Amino acid sequence: MPGRARVAATLISAVLAVTVAGCAGPSEAEPDGPSAEPEWSYVSGDGQTYTADEVPERIIAEAYAAKVLMEFGITPVAIWASSPIAEDVGLQGADFTGIEVIGQEWGKIDVAAAAELAPDLIVGDWWPVEEAYSGFEAGVEDTSRRLADLAPVVGASQGDSIVSLIEGYADLAASLGADPEAIAQSRTTFEAAVTDFEAANEENPGVSALAISPWDTNYAIAVPAYAPELLDFQRWGLDVIVPDTPDPDFPYWETLSMETADRYQPDLILFDDRNHPGNEEILAEAPISAEIAAFAAGQTTTWPAYWVHTYGDYAAELTRLAEVIRATDASVGE
Amino acid sequence: MSTTRVAPPSSVARRSGRALGLLPAALVLLVLVLISVGLGSRDVAPADVWQALIGSTDRADATVIREMRMPRTLIALVVGAALALGGTILQGLARNPLADPGVLGINAGAALAVVAGALVFGAMPASAAVWFAFAGAALATVAVYTIAAVGREGATPVKLALAGAAATALCGSFSSAILLADPDALNELRMWQVGALAGRYYPVLVQLAPYFAVGIVAALFTGRALNLLSLGDELASTLGLRIDRTRGVLFAIVALLCGAATAACGPIVFVGLMIPHLARLITGPDYRWILAYSTVLGPVLLLGSDILGRVLLPTAEVPVGVVVGVLGAPVFVLLVRFRRIVTI
Structure with a gap:
């Protein structure tokens, strides 16, 4: 594995x-x-x-x-x-x-x-x-x-x-x-969750995901290179989309305007969970959201953004996301 | 009507001149509307903009043009008219050349009430927020006049402006504090608080349309009363105007206009200050004409500022409230400095 x-x-x-x-x-x-x-x-x-x-x-x-x-x-x-x-x-x-x-x-x-x-x-x-x-x-x-x-x-x-x-x-x-036992136990639970996450991506291959954080009239897309959990997701089989042009002065994100929010068409939208559901509500209000096929199809969830530090949290998030990936229609995006 | 009664023989020519003058103003507005609909961060060719408007093009382009740029443009039109008319009425009502719903703290009061309402009751649609805005506008008006009236000479223009500036700063600080305390719940209000047309879509316009309609139509019928008030209370009262009742109605119209405008796109200053003076410069002192011109010029200023804000910076938009503030500040200074040349 x-x-x-x-x-x-x-x-x-x-x-x-x-x-x-x-x-x-x-x-x-x-x-x-x-x-x-x-x-x-x-x-x-x-x-x-x-x-x-x-x-x-x-x-x-x-x-x-x-x-x-x-x-x-x-x-x-x-x-x-x-x-x-x-x-x-x-x-x-x-x-x-x-x-x-x-x-x-x-x-x-x-x-x-x-x-x-x-x-x-x-x-x-x-x-x-x-x-x-x-x-x-x-x-x-x-x-x-x-x-x-x-x-x-x-x-x-x-x-x-x-x-x-x-x-x-x-x-x-x-x-x-x-206690080394406690550490090992925590690691074992986590590894089972990784296996499950990988299995979900093998069972339902081709799911592409876009990690976003809409705010005000902006549509910010996370750049995986600066989000270790997104890099992990990629390693474990999820196609996390890498945005083309990260913001020059803050390359953690590519910030699009709402008018151009339909540029990337993933199968699954991952909202930054630190300001969810506020960020989803902002996107929902913008009429362009109807043009983002995954959002229109209700294929959205959250991702643990920049905070995971424990095997317990990571295992829980991976298990949850594995279920979401299994239920995602991989033909929605482009 | 007083001005026509004492008008010089050339008044007929002047009146038709004033009517004709509305035409170029309306043309400028039309051009701005076209630019506003055609210009945005998404590249849509002019031909495609037209196709989108008549409804035969790529779905996403059409969505952006019809459901994002159109409501933004229409909101700019009604808010611009509402603020300019509100300013005109305030100036006539107070016989104060510095009166403006923004400068006098009325918009800031309305905004604070909206933010406080959202804090207590959670995020609410514009149709609910507007009632908080009305209450806030009314309270701020009373408070500012009360403060300015302290002292022997009463509520002089500069004292009113000072009291208004204080109220604006105070209300603005409280609004910011509330927004900072609960940034997630009040996400939507963060940009609105500086005065922004971006991110405001049809639901806002549809929900507030009745208030704008009543306010703008009512405002257009206040010309006669304002002309009489400009003669001074005594003469106006001799000519049959019921002063107190008229003032009350006029203040209510101002609160309606400013409350609706603030609920739509946040506290915006200076539109109500600049436009009536500009209109007066073109038309002379007849309020019926000042009101007519304000209805066209207010949207010209607000929409023009919004368009400017979209192109000023290469990467981000400048909120319309900031653009109007930057344009309006020097005008305000000139009016204070050379107040004697501006008589009301």
Whole structure:
């Protein structure tokens, strides 16, 4: 199965990376030098190996990272989110009871509250394009960035697959003492969902999908190269349409006007689930929607846009989408 | 009617001149309508636009022309007329050259009421939103006049404009705050709030058509009353005008026009300011003619601004409210600066 092969390949490469990095010499976060065998080490998203004499226990994590660590059995002492937690579709189902919240607005983290918690480790995604961890990107307030003064910052790298992101966190969780069984179980459930998703595409071949987010009078189409879950869908057999001309200054999307929204004719429309159903209502009001065959035929659903961090969420979404794909008439689009 | 009674001997020639002057204005409007229907982000050849209008072409082109560009154009026509007429009546009513439903905060009040209504009751169709707009327009009018009337000299034009500007800023801030607090639920209002014709389709026009029809027709019959009011309350009352009742009716018509216009495409400033002055420049002081010209010139300004907004930037549209604001601001400054040359 390509899905399993992918997971296996990711695992192997992760192991190799740890080994290579381990041989590479002294690490950045370990001032005591290479002589002592560190109790804890982790190859972080930025490619560097972080070590510590004791396994970090007091963790402050960005909410998405916290969700995946918690799925693997590691609970942080505090979290921060980039928007109100209750409204974030990516944080539904997470139980943050008893965990201190030190930020619910992008770029704003209460560093004083964080300092009082005396963290051993700060966790957030690594963004390769921006070369920064979540919470430390360009535009974040300087006072919030001082969070990095409290403890080393680590996290899995955003890349071209959600699987490698989750596996990066699985490694981190394992290094922090998570039960390998729990991780393996979560992975097994997920792999079954991937198999089901691939089966759906084999049973009903030729379904093309367009991932969109209509807003105001615009019809924004997601560019898969910047949406790891869409790249995953492509790997697992779904024909996610790649738009021809991404916006020059923000290549995550190709933004069409409503007047030209019928340019691409997929069999299935995937609405950005972060602002659904509002985005679908905007499209429904625009008369051009009648000219988008998939929309007119009611062949629409949502896709988990830019937020999946856990095997649990991913498995649920893939299972749901597999059913939608099976029910999609592949002759609707062009 | 006073102006004809005291008119110079050349009045017959002048009157026919004024009537003829409407013709080129109407022609300009017609050209703008054609441009508006023909111009958009989707490339449709002029011949195909015509085919789409008479209904014999590629389905998608026809949908864009008939169901997206046509309603947008028609909404620009009725909103332009409503705002220009509202401004004309306000200026005559208040004998204030700076009066404009946008400047006096009436549109912003209507908009705030619509946004607040949507916050409490959820997204609603234009036919429901318009009632909030009426209430907001009326409340803003009363509030602005009350504030401006404080002080010895009463509600002077500049004090009214200042109170209106304050009300506009205040209502605008509250509207923005509400929209920011609940961006998903109020998605649709985000663009509307700056004044936009884009994204407004037939349902908006159909639902608001009765209010526009009543408002515009009623406004066209206010010329005599406005002419009498322009003579001063005392003389007007001597000539048989019931001042208070007339004022009440006129304010109600303004609220109707501005409420409907704001419900249709958000708070738009300056149309009601510029157009009556332009009309007065062409016609002289007779309100019956000013109203007639406003009905044609208001749509010319709004539709022209909308078209300008579509072509100004290579990638995105500039909302019509912004274009009108940029065009109107210098006119407003000139009117304040040289107020003495503009007498009402």
